[in-house]
Amino acid sequence: MASKIIGKINISAYDLASDVKYLNSVTKQSEEYDEFGQGYWKNLSVYNASGDASDTQYRNTDKCFPTEHAKQCPGIQDLVSQHFKLDNLKMIRARSLVDGLVIPHRDFVELDQATTYFRVFVALENNDEAFHSDERGVFQMMAGEVWFLDAGISHAAVNFGLKSRMFLCLDFMYEGEFEYTDIFAAPSSLAPYRNSFHIKREPFSDINKKEVIAATSKILNRFTFKDIIFTLSKYHFIYDLPVSSCYDWIISAAEQANNGEIIKKAKSLRRYLIEKRDMGERYTINDWNV
Numbered sequence: 581m582a583s584k585i586i587g588k589i590n591i592s593a594y595d596l597a598s599d600v601k602y603l604n605s606v607t608k609q610s611e612e613y614d615e616f617g618q619g620y621w622k623n624l625s626v627y628n629a630s631g632d633a634s635d636t637q638y639r640n641t642d643k644c645f646p647t648e649h650a651k652q653c654p655g656i657q658d659l660v661s662q663h664f665k666l667d668n669l670k671m672i673r674a675r676s677l678v679d680g681l682v683i684p685h686r687d688f689v690e691l692d693q694a695t696t697y698f699r700v701f702v703a704l705e706n707n708d709e710a711f712h713s714d715e716r717g718v719f720q721m722m723a724g725e726v727w728f729l730d731a732g733i734s735h736a737a738v739n740f741g742l743k744s745r746m747f748l749c750l751d752f753m754y755e756g757e758f759e760y761t762d763i764f765a766a767p768s769s770l771a772p773y774r775n776s777f778h779i780k781r782e783p784f785s786d787i788n789k790k791e792v793i794a795a796t797s798k799i800l801n802r803f804t805f806k807d808i809i810f811t812l813s814k815y816h817f818i819y820d821l822p823v824s825s826c827y828d829w830i831i832s833a834a835e836q837a838n839n840g841e842i843i844k845k846a847k848s849l850r851r852y853l854i855e856k857r858d859m860g861e862r863y864t865i866n867d868w869n870v
């Protein structure tokens with residue numbers, strides 16, 4: 581299922597400016613998937629299984645406690661408790677992405693298919709330079725909108741600018757049947773929301789595509805590989821291209837350069853990020869010893 585808006589919270593009812601300022605002031609910790617992001621990408625545990633803010637691990641738990649970050653964010657605590665049922669909630673993170681990019685990937689691909697993981701985002705502020713994408717298109721999340729994000733299909737995010745882009749990421753887990761409205765404490769208190777949100781992107785011709793692949797093949801090697809992946813993955817935010825076209829392009833460029841090492845590396849990157857990965861499998865973009 582593609583990403584969509586499932587509700588809208590009247591965000592002006594909450595004093596979030598000081599909460600966002602606090603969250604922006606917290607120093608980023610290093611994280612498991614850092615290397616798939618570029619720029620300033622931060623995830624802070626606001627609610628989790630232990631109540632310990634340094635615990636960033638997502639796990640199946642029936643506990644979800646506010647951490648010390650939540651305690652500094654009374655507006656966010658009010659917003660969460662007034663709008664969401666906490667029963668199936670596993671974790672809430674505050675996510676910031678500034679002057680940066682998260683390359684196309686799928687999440688949860690290595691987990692059990694019998695359980696439904698339901699991830700929603702709530703944008704805490706507007707940012708006209710920040711975009712999200714999935715297999716259906718590119719869109720922007722506006723303040724107060726509650727978005728379902730299907731982390732099981734390919735998706736990516738970017739903020740081309742320097743301004744804050746803070747939002748909440750809520751992870752719910754359900755066994756068996758459920759309706760997405762089950763996450764809301766009071767569905768009737770939600771505001772009307774947009775049903776069409778994909779932005780219009782510029783066309784990108786086959787000739788353009790061939791030119792980019794040919795040019796890439798001339799500068800592609802193990803020293804430029806990682807930068808080129810980040811560069812190519814930005815194209816789909818601007819031009820009308822599939823979200824994961826960067827992986828196909830880098831493989832084609834490696835084939836044109838006839839560079840076996842890069843062909844292998846690019847195919848394994850695509851497999852790991854968007855096709856299939858094994859439980860606990862790790863991948864390091866710039867590890868050339870495997």
Ligand SMILES: [Fe+2]
Nearest residue numbers: 685686687731
């Ligand atoms: Fe993701």
